Amino acid sequence: MKTRLTTLILLLSMLLTGSTGWAQRYSNRQVIRAYPAIGATASQMRGDELRGFRKWGFTTGVGAVVDLSSDAKWQLSIEADFAQRGAYNNTHEPYSLFGFTMNYVDIPLTLHFTDPYGGMTFGLGLVYGRLVQQPHGVMIYQPGYFEPDTANLTFLKNDLSAAIDVRFPIWRGLTFNFRYQMSLMPVKRNWGFTGLRNEGDREVTSWQNNVYNSSISIRLLYVFGDQQDHKKYNKKKKR
Numbered sequence: 255m256k257t258r259l260t261t262l263i264l265l266l267s268m269l270l271t272g273s274t275g276w277a278q279r280y281s282n283r284q285v286i287r288a289y290p291a292i293g294a295t296a297s298q299m300r301g302d303e304l305r306g307f308r309k310w311g312f313t314t315g316v317g318a319v320v321d322l323s324s325d326a327k328w329q330l331s332i333e334a335d336f337a338q339r340g341a342y343n344n345t346h347e348p349y350s351l352f353g354f355t356m357n358y359v360d361i362p363l364t365l366h367f368t369d370p371y372g373g374m375t376f377g378l379g380l381v382y383g384r385l386v387q388q389p390h391g392v393m394i395y396q397p398g399y400f401e402p403d404t405a406n407l408t409f410l411k412n413d414l415s416a417a418i419d420v421r422f423p424i425w426r427g428l429t430f431n432f433r434y435q436m437s438l439m440p441v442k443r444n445w446g447f448t449g450l451r452n453e454g455d456r457e458v459t460s461w462q463n464n465v466y467n468s469s470i471s472i473r474l475l476y477v478f479g480d481q482q483d484h485k486k487y488n489k490k491k492k493r
Contacts, residue, residue, distance in 0.1 A: 288318045293473030297339040301465035304343045311338025313471055329366040339469050348399040357387035364419050377419035381435050385411045400449020409442045427480040433471040440464035
């Protein structure tokens with residue numbers, strides 16, 4: 255698995271390097287702009303019989319963005335992030351206390367389009383996630399409702415997600431970022447449950463669910479070189 259992760263990182267780096275070389279002809283712009291990122295995540299696990307983005311976590315990382323057009327409307331970014339995901343519930347339906355934290359290393363690859371009038375940047379991409387710590391936390395449930403199978407809580411180590419990304423500048427290179435991502439493949443298969451599946455049921459049944467990650471990230475980025483590029487682009491527009 256380590257060899258596959260290393261290979262993926264190298265391939266993504268080569269893709270970014272190739273895009274950089276293609277964009278070198280735009281000599282009046284800083285071609286690659288690096289940025290650190292820090293923020294919070296709100297997540298849920300679809301398939302755990304709970305609802306809502308109640309699990310809060312931490313995320314941080316670094317990234318780089320490269321222009322794909324001379325007017326800077328189209329851009330490509332790649333990142334290396336640490337992100338916490340999982341699920342949380344502190345109600346009595348069906349669990350009195352349920353909390354899982356999963357630590358991931360994410361590598362998002364995103365294609366962006368910047369609105370030249372409003373300044374907002376919209377992006378679509380894929381996120382490869384590598385689980386670096388299995389779920390840890392607590393699970394206290396009410397046997398009178400239903401019970402999840404706790405014999406094996408091992409989750410799959412690889413996650414591939416689709417992502418929607420929105421960014422807008424705040425001041426100089428400081429940028430607000432909103433990202434929603436959703437697993438395309440299960441992160442746990444056939445998680446078993448036994449009990450009363452629906453409210454009002456009288457007969458005990460058993461069923462299995464595939465589990466998917468779903469998370470929202472709210473972050474602050476500081477894009478180095480963005481301030482100078484905005485000035486150059488504004489001057490070019492005025493002409």
